[in-house]
Amino acid sequence: xxxxxxxxxxxxxxxxxxxxxxxxxxxxxxxxxxxxxxxxxxxxxxxxxxxxxxxxxxxxxxxxxxxxxxxxxxxxxxxxxxxxxxxxxxxxxxxxxxxxxxxxxxxxxxxxxxxxxxxxxxxxxxxxxxxxxxxxxxxxxxxxxxxxxxxxxxxxxxxxxxxxxxxxxxxxxxxxxxxxxxxxxxxxxxxxxxxxxxxxxxxxxxxxxxxxxxxxxxxxxxxxxxxxxxxxxxxxxxxxxxxxxxxxxxxxxxxxxxxxxxxxxxxxxxxxxxxxxxxxxxxxxxxxxxxxxxxxxxxxxxxxxxxxxxxxxxxxx
Numbered sequence: 001x002x003x004x005x006x007x008x009x010x011x012x013x014x015x016x017x018x019x020x021x022x023x024x025x026x027x028x029x030x031x032x033x034x035x036x037x038x039x040x041x042x043x044x045x046x047x048x049x050x051x052x053x054x055x056x057x058x059x060x061x062x063x064x065x066x067x068x069x070x071x072x073x074x075x076x077x078x079x080x081x082x083x084x085x086x087x088x089x090x091x092x093x094x095x096x097x098x099x100x101x102x103x104x105x106x107x108x109x110x111x112x113x114x115x116x117x118x119x120x121x122x123x124x125x126x127x128x129x130x131x132x133x134x135x136x137x138x139x140x141x142x143x144x145x146x147x148x149x150x151x152x153x154x155x156x157x158x159x160x161x162x163x164x165x166x167x168x169x170x171x172x173x174x175x176x177x178x179x180x181x182x183x184x185x186x187x188x189x190x191x192x193x194x195x196x197x198x199x200x201x202x203x204x205x206x207x208x209x210x211x212x213x214x215x216x217x218x219x220x221x222x223x224x225x226x227x228x229x230x231x232x233x234x235x236x237x238x239x240x241x242x243x244x245x246x247x248x249x250x251x252x253x254x255x256x257x258x259x260x261x262x263x264x265x266x267x268x269x270x271x272x273x274x275x276x277x278x279x280x281x282x283x284x285x286x287x288x289x290x291x292x293x294x295x296x297x298x299x300x301x302x303x304x305x306x307x308x309x310x311x312x313x314x315x316x317x
Contacts, residue, residue: 005047010057016295058082081208096301101293102285107161109284113257146170151199154206196223208235218243236261
């Protein structure tokens with residue numbers, strides 16, 4: 001019996017890739033050149049019944065249109081802004097992603113960026129390595145987390161996990177959402193500017209895409225003020241990056257911890273020389289354990305689909 005044909009737009013973890021290779025006929029779109037991609041789709045496009053991808057690899061309508069017998073798209077990511085979910089659903093094609101399994105690692109990254117930024121850990125390392133501790137004595141003081149207010153934009157799974165961690169550090173929590181949550185006692189705001197004015201640290205924890213593009217606007221960032229900080233582990237697109245860089249250059253915002261950017265992997269050059277900014281290369285979920293769990297969900301969702309069983313993590317719009 002011939003194997004089911006799966007198009008790999010972006011690879012999974014090695015162990016799970018081997019599981020897929022043992023079960024399916026994999027077509028490595030991810031490894032092909034531009035010319036080879038076109039030839040591959042021309043040769044096997046009508047055979048492809050499943051797609052494996054990630055947020056980084058994406059899956060667009062142009063490719064979807066060339067796969068007439070596609071049955072399912074499985075993405076090893078939570079974010080869906082690079083995947084044509086609506087177009088898939090219009091054709092009756094389910095899409096799966098990998099929620100929950102990365103919640104803790106992303107929340108940990110948010111707190112790590114908060115700690116590293118406010119406590120100025122990187123300048124402290126430089127203070128030792130440059131000889132300043134010997135030559136100049138103790139470095140300038142930094143800021144405590146205790147007593148600060150964290151403003152979370154979007155209080156979903158990850159937002160709540162960050163809030164719990166922030167409370168453990170003695171921070172109070174406020175949040176912005178369209179409607180107040182009934183299962184938390186944090187202060188609710190329906191006005192982003194008002195939230196930014198009232199908090200010491202602002203952290204968007206929302207999906208990317210057209211609906212949230214530029215939501216953290218210049219006005220919101222200016223409201224944050226020169227004594228407050230900006231932390232981003234969601235998507236670069238949710239913030240007006242040009243305004244953020246400009247305000248950081250002017251010290252109109254005290255500091256920032258950023259894991260995501262608008263044009264990844266290209267980071268605005270101005271940020272690279274700022275000692276009040278902590279940068280990470282979009283790796284909040286980048287642990288062996290979490291990436292393996294995400295990869296395994298792709299394997300299990302594919303297996304469930306072709307066995308006629310309910311999908312584990314279907315995307316429902």
